[in-house]
Amino acid sequence: MSSTIVSPAAETPAAGAAPETCTIKLLPQDQWTAAAQQATAINPANGVARHMLQQAMPDIVIPVEHLALLTAKYWGKGGVRLTVSFLDNPPSDLRARILSHMNAWNATANVQFVETASNGQVRIARTPGSGYWSYLGTDILSIPSGQATMNLDSFSMSTGDSEFHRVVRHETGHTLGFPHEHMRSQIVARIDREKAIAYFMATQGWSRDQVIAQVLTPLDNSALIATAQADPTSIMCYWLPASIMADGVAVTGGTDINALDAQFASSVYPKFANWQELDNNPATVDIAAGGGNLYQMHNDGRIWKYTGTPLTGWLELDNNPATKKIVAAGANLYQLHNTGRIWRYTGVPHTGWLELDNNPATVDIAAAGNDLYQLHHDGRIWKYTGTPHTGWLELDNNPATKKITAGAGTVYQIHNTGLIWKYVGPPHTGWQELDNNPASVDILAAGNDLYQLHNTGRIWKYTGVPLTGWQELDNNPRTKAIAAGNGTLYQIHNTGDIWKYVGPPLTGWQQIDGNAASARITAADFSLYQLHNSGLIWRYTG
Ligand SMILES: [Zn+2]
Numbered sequence: 415m416s417s418t419i420v421s422p423a424a425e426t427p428a429a430g431a432a433p434e435t436c437t438i439k440l441l442p443q444d445q446w447t448a449a450a451q452q453a454t455a456i457n458p459a460n461g462v463a464r465h466m467l468q469q470a471m472p473d474i475v476i477p478v479e480h481l482a483l484l485t486a487k488y489w490g491k492g493g494v495r496l497t498v499s500f501l502d503n504p505p506s507d508l509r510a511r512i513l514s515h516m517n518a519w520n521a522t523a524n525v526q527f528v529e530t531a532s533n534g535q536v537r538i539a540r541t542p543g544s545g546y547w548s549y550l551g552t553d554i555l556s557i558p559s560g561q562a563t564m565n566l567d568s569f570s571m572s573t574g575d576s577e578f579h580r581v582v583r584h585e586t587g588h589t590l591g592f593p594h595e596h597m598r599s600q601i602v603a604r605i606d607r608e609k610a611i612a613y614f615m616a617t618q619g620w621s622r623d624q625v626i627a628q629v630l631t632p633l634d635n636s637a638l639i640a641t642a643q644a645d646p647t648s649i650m651c652y653w654l655p656a657s658i659m660a661d662g663v664a665v666t667g668g669t670d671i672n673a674l675d676a677q678f679a680s681s682v683y684p685k686f687a688n689w690q691e692l693d694n695n696p697a698t699v700d701i702a703a704g705g706g707n708l709y710q711m712h713n714d715g716r717i718w719k720y721t722g723t724p725l726t727g728w729l730e731l732d733n734n735p736a737t738k739k740i741v742a743a744g745a746n747l748y749q750l751h752n753t754g755r756i757w758r759y760t761g762v763p764h765t766g767w768l769e770l771d772n773n774p775a776t777v778d779i780a781a782a783g784n785d786l787y788q789l790h791h792d793g794r795i796w797k798y799t800g801t802p803h804t805g806w807l808e809l810d811n812n813p814a815t816k817k818i819t820a821g822a823g824t825v826y827q828i829h830n831t832g833l834i835w836k837y838v839g840p841p842h843t844g845w846q847e848l849d850n851n852p853a854s855v856d857i858l859a860a861g862n863d864l865y866q867l868h869n870t871g872r873i874w875k876y877t878g879v880p881l882t883g884w885q886e887l888d889n890n891p892r893t894k895a896i897a898a899g900n901g902t903l904y905q906i907h908n909t910g911d912i913w914k915y916v917g918p919p920l921t922g923w924q925q926i927d928g929n930a931a932s933a934r935i936t937a938a939d940f941s942l943y944q945l946h947n948s949g950l951i952w953r954y955t956g
Contacts, residue, residue, distance in 0.1 A: 434567070435618060435652055436581075437547040437628055438588055441556050450485035453552040457490035460552075487551025488591040493524030493683050496589070499534030501562055502541075508571050512538065515582035516589075518671055523679035524687075525590060533559055536589055542568045545618070546581050551591025564589060579670045580649075587650050590679070595651035598644035599632035601665060609658040645674045686927045688956030689944075692724050698949040703899075703938035704742030704781075710951060711740045717749060731763050742938065743781035743820070750779050756788060770802050782820035782859065789818050795827060795837075809841050821859030828857045834866060848880050860898035860937070867896055873905060887919050899937030906935045912944060926956055 441449050454461040498516065500509055509529060516527040516536075527536065536554060539562035547565050548554075554563040564585050569577075595601070607630060614625040629652070645651065646665045653667030668675070697712040708720040710728070715737035718728040736751040747759040749767070754776035760766040775790040786798040788806070793815035799805040814829040825837045827845075832854040835845040853868040864876040866884070871893035874884040892907035903915040905923075910932035913923040931946040942954040 434546060434581075435614075436584060436588075436594075437545060437624075438594065439547050439549045439553075440627075441549070441553055445556055449487075449553050449556050452555065453485050453487050456552050457486075457488050459490070460486040460488055462486075486591065487553055488682055489551060491682075491684065491687055493526075493685075493687075494590060495526050495528070496536050497530040497534040498527050498536040498538065499530050499532050501537055501539045501560075504540065505571070508569070511571070511578065512566070512569070512582055515578045516586040518579075518583055519586060519590060519679055521671075522676040522685070523590075523683040524685045525679070525683050527586070536564060537562050538564045538566060540566050540569050546585055548585040548588035550588050550593065554589060576669065580668070583671055584649050584668070587675075590683070592650050592678075592682075594628075595645055595648040595668070597629075597632055600644040601646065601651075601654075602630060602632040604659050604661055604663075604665075605630060605654065606658055606660045610654075613655070613658045645672070647672055649675050680929075686925075686929075688954060689927060689952040690724065690955050691950060692720060692943075692953055693728060693951040694725060694949060696949040698945065698951065700740065701934075701936055701943055701945050701951060702740045702742040702747070703936050703941060703943055704747075705745045706939055706941075707742060707745075707747070708941070708943060708951075708953075709740055709742055709747060710945075711737065717747075719747075729763060731759060732767060733764065739779070741779050741781050743785075744783050746781060746784065746786075748779055748781060748786060750776065756786075758786075768802065770798060771806060772803065778818065780818045780820040780825065782822060782825075785820055785823070785825070787818055787820055787825050789815065795825065797825070807841060809837055810845060811842065817857065819857050819859040819864075821864060822861050824859075826857055826859055826864060828854065828866075836864075846880060848876060849884060850881065856896070858896055858898055861900065863898060863901065863903075865896055865898060865903065867893065873903075875903075885919060887915060888923060889920060895934060897935045897937040897942065899941065900939050902937065902940075902942075904935055904937055904942055906932060906944075914942075926954060 498513060513527055513529055519525045544565045545567050549557060549563050557563050566581065566585065610629055611622055611625045614620050614629060615622065620628065647668050649668035649671045651665065651668045654665035656662050656664040659665065692708070693710065695712070697714065698710045699713045700711040702709045710718050715733065715735040716730060717732040717737065717740055718730050721727040721729050732749065734751070736753055737749050738752045739750040741748045749757050754772065754774040755769060756771045756776065756779055757767040757769050760768050771788065775792065776788050777791045778789040780787045788796050793811065793813040794808060795810045795815065795818055796806040796808050799807050809825070810827065812829070814831060815827045816830045818825055818827050827835050832850065832852040833847060834849040834854060834857055836848050838844050838846050849866065851868070853870060854866045855869045856867040858865045866874045871889065871891040872886060873888045873893065873896060874886055877883040877885050887903065888905065890907070892909060893905050894908045895906050897904045905913050910928065910930040911925060912927040912932060912935060914926050916922050916924050927944065929946070931948055932944050933947040935942060935944045944952050
């Protein structure tokens, strides 16, 4: 929903017109320290803000209850599986309806609520007059069995669907450990304190202290693993009327899980946890891998090698704005300039680049093991034989050639008509036709394997018999690219979803990530990497 300025008529809602709001229930104060210890034991990251404060101010004696309140209550990266029971025997259709809204968080996050007959970890009551509330995250484990951890005041099958979206999803957010978004200091700073106290005392029946605790005490941003900006349309944000805001602009509040909520939930409880972040630089536009090494290229031509420490362990190898592509194969790294120049890295950053060729006609290079090939804009293919500049052997000369890919000891080409050819020697005449399908738009060689991708998303593997020996591995219109390393094939969809082929054909694909920011994947040896359009680089560890 958009952020709107509430009209003057809506600034002072009639009695009962204000949406019923929510309370985050706090445990009794004598349980705060034990609950904080429990939260940190379940998920060590919950204690980070508290440790940061203690390190920043080692000489300050902070009351132990205050330290306890700095502890987050998230369930941990492993995800959330909680059982849910009801304390007042609602009909089965209402139970199912509530569960379905709780599980709405599962769309992007590794979160699952499962109904159980009694003694669930989440215990829902509908006590009239008690309001909407939940305890926060792991705090629910401290509530004695038989008592509610969440109240959905008077909810029934006649309650409107919009209230299920607004209230059930919001209270479930608290059970997942999410605090109130309006408690972010950017929003609290906009509230007129005395007007807010009067308003919530009148509309919610709260005491002055309750209003201060629930509405006017900003969260320490460091206590959140949250987005940089407060989000006034978050499902975790209250509706705050214009009449209590110092700037007279209402906070519209959330009515459903929005895109930022969904993204935040997926970062706290990732569905696919087997990815390690290696770098985070918006300038990164390409990655290349080979021989156990990983390289990245920036939009200003800089080339970096990963030395093994995430984020900080990158060594700059070159800094040339003319660089347009990097290719890694075995222990070798090559770069291609937009002038056609080809260079091989010899091991000394910046100065240790050996020029192998300098031909403006060169548009692409491909490498495998110690073999290097170049493709000219007129379709000519050349193999490097070991002598810079003069040591290039022409293998073919066909204007229809649009791409080459290098495999173990050989090179393949695909024509703009879809024809696929393998080089078996000798030059020019020694090309074997492997397929002839106008739908084929890409080829990929990895070791002894060769794959083709159709413009319909179909993926085929070559089994060794020209023309007829292609096995269909998948048929999905969303497929936009494939990557392969050491016998394993991966595909990325135009949605960012990444899949690994585990066999059998067509059905044997395992989803290993689902992030719309994923732009490309590259594989080499036993490793798979992905690059986000924001420059983040990740290694698959599954
Ligand atoms: Zn709330």
